[in-house]
Amino acid sequence: MSLTYEEIKLQYKALQQTYDYMLGKRKDLLAFIHTHEIASVTFIGCGSSYCLSQSAAFSFRLRSGMPAIALAGGDLMLNPQRYRSMLKNTLIIAPSRSGSTSEVVEALRLIQSDESQAPIPVLALSCVKDSPLSQEAGFSLELPWAFDHSVCQTRTVSNLYTANLMLAAFLAEDDKVIVDLQQTIQQGEAFMARVESSIRAAADFEWTNAVVLADGELQGLAAEGAIALTEIAKVQAHAYHLLDVRHGPMVTIGPDTLVIAAISGEGTEHQRNLMRDIHSRGATLIAFADQASAIPDGYADLAVPFGQPLDIAVQGIPFILIPQLVALTGAERQGINPDQPDGLAAWVKL
Structure with a gap:
């Protein structure tokens, strides 16, 4: 068994710890945020963390009504003065597996070292x-149980995504999301057991191209899914x-294409027509929805239905498993070691 597979299988156990931890920090988090005169939220990340930042910024805008953006850590590090006006009265949130990614740490150092500007809460x-x-940081959240020891992130992704979503829910007082998250986590291992063999069977052919489709808060997560496919299976995604x-x-x-699509709601005629057209081009299509009636x-x-109605952002947790x-499956078919992809390190040190 690869380490990557083990970490995929253990992600729901870690998610329960993250859920409990975040709930325990709710009061202190809100106190920290409300202490500062915050007019916006800026997420900073690299690679997988940048993809998660895109989803998180969408969640903050949609749920709290507060302006929110995602910046790539390397872009901010190279151009700190260019983005200075965007960072006025913002709260920076930096999700990271290692907490050591050079671009993010250096970007924060550069923007905080400008003595002509007020310090930015992080x-x-x-x-x-x-x-x-x-x-x-002025406030630090630490999830060591979610750390992936393999190079490519899997368990870490779902946990950072959940923590970001809970932050948005806390700020928006959206308790429906909190309830849906707990139900999803509690049913997660049963969901994995139910769908794993069929997902592996559908992906067990010589595909060389992969496309991941999703809307709204799931789009950043879909971009992370494409990164996982590229890093682990070494295909264009x-x-x-x-x-x-x-x-x-x-x-x-x-x-030669494997398409993974998240179908939201009950499924519309436009979604059905798209699925039909993808299928007619000879591609293999794996479609996820919270309820079977959507597909x-x-x-x-x-x-791949989850089996019950879920807030669309919460659907991202079972969706990323696909x-x-x-x-x-693609890596195993090609004889690639998923734990040590060629040319990659667990985090970038410039």
Whole structure:
């Protein structure tokens, strides 16, 4: 058994710890945020953490009504003065597996070293204790049980995504999301046991191209799914909004393509038509939804329903399992070690 597979399988145990930890920090988190005159939220990350930052910024805008953006750590590090005006009265939230990614730590150091500007409050979210990122922060959240020891992130991704979503829910007083998260986590291991073999079977062919489709808060997570497919299975993988795939990328979809799509709501005629057209091009389509009724028979090679209605952002937790398992299946089929992808390190040190 690979370490990557073990960490995928253990992610719901870690998620329960993260859920309990975040609930315990709720009061202190809100106190920290309300202490500062915050007019916006800025998420900073690199790679997987940047993808998660995109989803988190969307959640904050949608749920709290507060302006929120995501910045790539390397971009901010190279251009700290260019973005200074965007950081006025903002709260920086920096999700990171290691808390040591060079671009993020250095970007924070640079923007805080400008003595002509007021210090910017920073909330660090990492999966290790006492990291350099934590030392730069005014408030630090640490999830060591979610740390992935394999190079590619799986368990870490779902835990950082959940922590970010809970932050948005706390700020928006959205207790429905909190309830849905707990139900999803409690049913997570049963869901994995139910769908793993069928996902592996659907992905067990010589595909060389992968496309991940999702909308709203799941789009950043879809981009992370594409990164996992690229890193672990060493294939070309891209993420798009659901219907945007028609605007050019459809030409890349064919018999060598595996498509993973998140279908929201009850499934509309436009979603069904898209699934039909993808299938007609010879691609293999794995479609996820919270309820089976969203994916009628015959529209996908494999339908993966969670089994109950969920807030769309919460659907991201079972959804991300699909590209993770597909990537692992692809690596195993090619004889690639998923724990040590060629040319990658667990985190970048410049």
